[in-house]
Amino acid sequence: xxxxxxxxxxxxxxxxxxxxxxxxxxxxxxxxxxxxxxxxxxxxxxxxxxxxxxxxxxxxxxxxxxxxxxxxxxxxxxxxxxxxxxxxxxxxxxxx
Numbered sequence: 001x002x003x004x005x006x007x008x009x010x011x012x013x014x015x016x017x018x019x020x021x022x023x024x025x026x027x028x029x030x031x032x033x034x035x036x037x038x039x040x041x042x043x044x045x046x047x048x049x050x051x052x053x054x055x056x057x058x059x060x061x062x063x064x065x066x067x068x069x070x071x072x073x074x075x076x077x078x079x080x081x082x083x084x085x086x087x088x089x090x091x092x093x094x095x096x
Contacts (some may be wrong), residue, residue, distance in 0.1 A: 004068070004071070005067070005068035005069075005071040005072050006027075006068075006072075007020070007024060007027065008020035008023045008024055008027055008064065009064065009067075009068075027068075030061075030062070030065050031065050031068060031069060031072075031074075033055055034051060034055065034062060034065040034066065034069060035069055035074050035075065035095070037051055037054050037055055038051065038069075038075050038093050038094065038095055039095040041054075041094070042094075043078075043094060044092075045078045045080060045092040045093050045094040046092065046093055047082050047084055047090040047091065047092055047093070048062060048063045048066055048084070048090060048091075048093075049084045049085050049090065050082075051066065051093070059085075066093055069093075070093075073096055074095070074096055075093045075094065075095060075096055076093070076094060076095075076096045077091050077092075077093065078091075078092045078093065078094040079092075080092035
């Protein structure tokens with residue numbers, strides 16, 4: 001069985017386990033889409049909100065993909081920060 005970050009994480013709660021199981025068949029495709037969009041952004045990078053907008057997805061579906069990709073060493077924290085939809089500063093992700 002695959003483990004995080006090659007499988008969706010969950011909190012050992014039935015609803016979280018079910019959500020992870022439902023997402024598992026799509027995980028690779030979603031990670032590839034996220035990584036490609038971040039790579040295409042070049043040195044400007046993308047915040048999670050910007051990434052979600054670029055992929056026409058909601059933030060809650062795409063944010064876990066950034067954590068997985070960071071853990072895999074595919075993207076990195078650029079050190080840049082930009083405001084997110086709440087006005088708070090957010091990490092700008094770039095390709096590793």
